[in-house]
Amino acid sequence: MHRPRRLKAPVTREKLIEAAGEIFAEKGLHGTSIRDITQRAGANVASVNYHFHDKFELYAQVLRRAHEGIVAAMSRPLTAKTPEGRFRELITAMLKSALDPSRPKWQTRVLGRELFQPTPVLDLMYDLVRPTAHRLSQTMGEMRPDLSFQQLTLAAAGVVARAVFHVYHGHLVQRMFPAAPEATPDELIEHVVEFSLAALRGLQAPPACGQNHRPRSCRATAKRRANAAHARRVR
Amino acid sequence: MHRPRRLKAPVTREKLIEAAGEIFAEKGLHGTSIRDITQRAGANVASVNYHFHDKFELYAQVLRRAHEGIVAAMSRPLTAKTPEGRFRELITAMLKSALDPSRPKWQTRVLGRELFQPTPVLDLMYDLVRPTAHRLSQTMGEMRPDLSFQQLTLAAAGVVARAVFHVYHGHLVQRMFPAAPEATPDELIEHVVEFSLAALRGLQAPPACGQNHRPRSCRATAKRRANAAHARRVR
DNA sequence: CGCGCTGTCAAACGCGCGTTTTAAACAACC
DNA sequence: GGTTGTTTAAAACGCGCGTTTGACAGCGCG
Structure with a gap:
């Protein structure tokens, strides 16, 4: 609790994310096993659950x-x-x-x-x-x-x-x-x-607005026109 | 081998394909379990392996x-x-x-x-x-x-x-x-x-063909033009 | 009826999964 | 060196998976 002593190795974390990213991309979340990931990353099976809580948290980090x-x-x-x-x-x-x-x-x-x-x-x-x-x-x-x-x-x-x-x-x-x-x-x-x-x-x-039909789209268009005109004026 | 005696019930097959289709669509091949499918179809776990050889054959039939x-x-x-x-x-x-x-x-x-x-x-x-x-x-x-x-x-x-x-x-x-x-x-x-x-x-x-550049695309275009002209003539 | 065939069912098997446990290796501070 | 906290390693656990088994019911037919 005193000081963040972690000077050594979050390098495993990185290798896990990279390896997981590649395999997740290829086979999807359900088609990928933790053993696949850790093997490609050259790490132990337990490393996923140590660095991330579980498989889903690793997936979220990958995303x-x-x-x-x-x-x-x-x-x-x-x-x-x-x-x-x-x-x-x-x-x-x-x-x-x-x-x-x-x-x-x-x-x-x-x-x-x-x-x-x-x-x-x-x-x-x-x-x-x-x-x-x-x-x-x-x-x-x-x-x-x-x-x-x-x-x-x-x-x-x-x-x-x-x-x-x-x-x-x-x-x-x-x-x-x-x-x-x-x-x-x-x-x-x-x-x-x-x-x-x-x-x-x-x-x-669309047909000119202000007429008797298509009130909704015309209102939106009118607003957009006003905005565009405003932008032109400001510039 | 004598006669196709199957007068009774390939109805389970149909229910399996329908149920499998719905769940495969929702969760994908790996995310779907046979027990999910058979439960929705109101059938037994073994029915998938009886009517289709295995899960993948069922998936193929669904597709x-x-x-x-x-x-x-x-x-x-x-x-x-x-x-x-x-x-x-x-x-x-x-x-x-x-x-x-x-x-x-x-x-x-x-x-x-x-x-x-x-x-x-x-x-x-x-x-x-x-x-x-x-x-x-x-x-x-x-x-x-x-x-x-x-x-x-x-x-x-x-x-x-x-x-x-x-x-x-x-x-x-x-x-x-x-x-x-x-x-x-x-x-x-x-x-x-x-x-x-x-x-x-x-x-x-594209620029007119027969010039000195873009030989490949021009060749293809020329052929297409000829075909189109031919089609017009035929019609 | 006995026989063979089709279809269903509950139970079990073996395996691979995600996860946990336990212990050892390692690095920093006293 | 001893202590403390961090990181790795091996083994095991429990569970759910796909699949198999074996028993059994329905049914056409001799």
Whole structure:
């Protein structure tokens, strides 16, 4: 109780998290045994229950570690002047960070699993994606202030879907279109940007508001328009 | 060997597959125990090993059943005359069949799990998506014969991504944009169609071929153009 | 009826799991 | 060196898992 004497070795902790991350990413929480983990980490079976209370706490730590790694790679400020430029920056940040080979691959996968197998730690996943999604829809709203809120949300969700899907299910695309040459990350980014921009430019705005129908969406749109106008004035 | 005497009861088989489908969809292969399944089915523990050889064979049968259900719901012929019409039909068929409440929900989920946890039965998933993806990219190619093969493939993959993502990760969209009103299936279909069509119209074709650069993609594009021209002539 | 076959059931087997226990090795301070 | 607290190691525990067993009921048929 006197002083934190721990000068020696939380190195086992690190090796456990790393090994656990790799195997959890591959086989999931239920498909992974503590003996698998400790064997890969070169540690004893009891080490998991010593350093973490139990298997689930280790799993939670693994997810937290993955979360930190991805957030660190993804939260750079946007510098571009035009909305189009910021849009491109966002897409690039998303995909570059997800595909960055210098970060261990399990960090992306282990979090992606939560999408299908929600454990109590799923909120980390939400916290991870929400700010990016928010910046995305906001940027898109600056480009098309005339679109309805729902149109923007659905469009932004579509862009996120495109990125997430490729990261996690790229192999499926490969198998769906076997004749297609695999796109490089740069080509993919370029395509997502161009595709989305083309769609965004071409989308039809909802009928003018202030009329007799669609009161809810029109109210939201009106507010958004006011906000956009305010932002323009401030800048 | 004389005659198929089985007049009595393969009803337990059915109850097992149904119960197993529900629990597999919820907890995955490793997270589900035979005792869970047999209890929900109102059968004995040994029934799984009697009717199927082991747990994995039951899982395979569950996947096969889900596969049949979805294929039956999705493989209707396209009747529309214009490519836009057929495009809309395809999107509608994809999402309507995936969200059809008259089909048990586990059929969709249990197959979707294979995307993250590939088991040896994963090929079913590919066979499921490939024909739709093929029809999709072909229809899109008819609308824009000037686009490169890779552009079309990426665009089609984007559309599939949009649909699949919403089916499996709709809850994430809900959490990303909590302020957004949840889109009804019809609104979603409408948006995916309009968004994709707008993008498809706005995409820039690659620089004219026959020049000195990009030989591969240009060759493919040239072939596609020839095919499209041929199709037009035949029709 | 006796016989063979199908399907069900309770009970048990063996194994691997997560976890606990116990003791020893180690490092820092007196 | 002795003491104290931290970290590792080996072995064991209890439990739930997938699977197997053996007995038994229903049923068509000679």
